[in-house]
Amino acid sequence: MRNCFQAGPMSFPVCIRAWFPGLVLMVLVGLCGACTTSDADAFTVYFNNSNDDIPEVWLQVQDPHNGTDSSFKASYGGKSIDFSENGTEVMMSVPVRLLDIGVNGLNVEYSKGALLYLFFDDPSGNPRTAAPAHMVSGLRFQPFELTMTGNAGDQGDLTAINYYTAPLNLTSYHGTPGGAVEMLQHTGFGSNTTATIATALNAACRYAPGAVVRNSLGDIVRFLGPSNFTGETANPWPSMVPYMQSVRAARQVTTIQNANGFSFAAPDNVPTYQFGCDLKATAKPDGSIVASGKITVQVLGAARKGNPAPPARGAWPDATVTISAEDVKAFNAAIYGQVRNAAVSFGGTGWDKFRKFTQNTWKDPDKRDKSLADLGAYDTTLDMIVGEITTGILGGFLDSDYAVGGTCLKDMPSKMWWSLKPMQAFSRIQPEHPYYNVYANVIYDLSGNTVYGVPYSDRFGSGPLVNSVQFDGKSVDYWVVDIGTPLGAVPAQ
Incomplete structure (x- = not known):
């Protein structure tokens, strides 16, 4: 591991918000779909x-x-x-x-x-x-x-x-x-x-x-x-393969954590379901990214009778996300575009259990008129997780020695990066190499x-x-x- 270089103090709010534009849209659909x-x-x-x-x-x-x-x-x-x-x-x-x-x-x-x-x-x-x-x-x-x-x-x-x-x-x-x-x-x-x-x-x-x-x-x-x-x-812009190979050479393990929330439109807007991830990301010799761990869930409020209970310990284990560098063009397209394409795959039993939970959790379990899956909870959460990993790469956070409050960014859970005060990213946290989206x-x-x-x-x-x-x-x-x-x-x- 390289030595950290020190910055100023860091302030974290008590509640970490998942910054996800698609979630904002989802909330608007739920609250103002009939506008x-x-x-x-x-x-x-x-x-x-x-x-x-x-x-x-x-x-x-x-x-x-x-x-x-x-x-x-x-x-x-x-x-x-x-x-x-x-x-x-x-x-x-x-x-x-x-x-x-x-x-x-x-x-x-x-x-x-x-x-x-x-x-x-x-x-x-x-x-x-x-x-x-x-x-x-x-x-x-x-x-x-x-x-x-x-709205x-x-x-x-x-x-x-x-x-x-x-x-x-x-x-x-x-x-x-x-x-x-x-x-x-x-x-x-x-x-x-x-x-x-x-x-x-x-x-x-x-x-x-x-x-x-x-x-x-x-x-x-x-x-x-x-x-x-x-x-x-x-x-024509730089490939992200060399960056990820440097992460591999450093034997760096990055914690990927974040969550977003979903609820039905009022008056059925309780409870709120927060879905997220707790993954450990590493890189392979060819630059491929593998993030393994669990899918997290928290139910804020009383669940409706007839809907399934959340999993034990609030998580579905056995969940892996891979962004493969086998096809370098698709690899770079997935990272730069922050999208699920042919380079992105999801492995493990946790994803299927999560998907079935969203399909079987209803606004009204008796009528079964709308489910969390209908709100996009499953797909939106997968997009959020890919976005969390790729934003860390594009912003230069993975294996960054920039330190705040005595802790290097590379050693912080990803959700902490978005609460830096003042915010630091890109060339400011990777001054020795262009390991970020230079555009x-x-x-x-x-x-x-x-x-x-x-x-x-x-x-x-x-x-x-x-x-x-x-x-x-x-x-x-x-x-x-x-x-x-x-x-x-x-x-x-």
């Missing part, structure tokens, strides 16, 4: 384009639930954002110039996970039946996300997980513009310009041609994050972790989420999106 457009209180999004060289910016909205339900309703100057094409509703809205939206902003009545794209080149020629082709398109665009259904926990965010083109800043306010207002939350790249961000990203990818998209003039219009490369093509490190550093760089950026401190309905007991009345200068020149027409 309709009329249930949401409208609020306004204002756009501030500070680009003198690019006076025209277009807004185009992606409806992620196209074909299943309406997930976005908004208007400007008496006109609605329009998703119709030849009499049918399609995925992408008709592009609108910000100049046409004007100073009164976009009045949002309802948004369920919509992606709002800001285009710096006219997207009118794009097909509206598919999302923008960020892997190949020479047009420049940068999205942000918004959920605003009327107090609704949120949005700035994201650069898949790519970076332009710096955005997002600020929420309580009050009325021109009157008494209070700033509530602020996220984004601050005063960092595209020149600064591009220089850092170029250095991180070592000018790898596959990490960028160029327009017809040869200008870089987009940096592609490593999570884009799903295994079919080689990833996300740039986003993390230059945005202060207020822009998503990995799917689980929430774990790194306060995170990128911005409330859209209420914050700290106050109504969120409007957002302001500040738009910085993008990469590249205007494509040839």
Whole structure:
């Protein structure tokens, strides 16, 4: 074992929260599944384009639930954002110039996970039946996300997980513009310009041609994050195999612990079932990761009569998660994308026992109308566990000698990492080697972790989420999106 290097004091809250964006969504489904457009209180999004060289910016909205339900309703100057094409509703809205939206902003009545794209080149020629082709398109665009259904926990965010083109800043306010207002939350790249961000990203990818998209003039219009490369093509960003082989060489054993909670909608929201893991993770000579131990369960409140009792000692033993490096492309895709793919497998009897428990635990055991499995408890927990392992890898926590309060990060249970005060991650805890996601490190550093760089950026401190309905007991009345200068020149027409 290498010697630890010491940092400052560490503070842990009494209750450790499992930072998992999917769980937030699950709670919203449980509590507000019946929300309709009329249930949401409208609020306004204002756009501030500070680009003198690019006076025209277009807004185009992606409806992620196209074909299943309406997930976005908004208007400007008496006109609605329009998703119709030849009499049918399609995925992408008709592009609108910000100049046409004007100073009164976009009045949002309802948004369920919509992606709002800001285009710096006219997207009118794009097909509206598919999302923008960020892997190949020479047009420049940068999205942000918004959920605003009327639920107090609704949120949005700035994201650069898949790519970076332009710096955005997002600020929420309580009050009325021109009157008494209070700033509530602020996220984004601050005063960092595209020149600064591009220089850092170029250095991180070592000018790898596959990490960028160029327009017809040869200008870089987009940096592609490593999570884009799903295994079919080689990833231009560094492989995680050398990092995991260094973990093997150090004979490091990492404790993977975390949990998340599930409950049915009120009035049946008691008890809450907390499912998690207590695993020991090691690496094999080829870099494969093996985490073995038990699946944990805690029932908070009295279980309904007729539902199964939790297992003895609150856990199902004999549970193993493997992320295999046999196929290096799939291995890197699983880690960078933080997903279950062909490289990820689950072994042992514990998983089957856990799955059957969720299938047989009902909202009403007499009616058997909805189970924990229907809430996604099984699959969501598996995703959380893969996310816990991969976030530790992407953030550089495994085998990190960085010490807080006398304890190296490598020797802490993983759930403790997310409570570091102040938060430390990436290059700050792996100063000798780039054993982390070097792309996300740039986003993390230059945005202060207020822009998503990995799917689980929430774990790194306060995170990128911005409330859209209420914050700290106050109504969120409007957002302001500040738009910085993008990469590249205007494509040839």
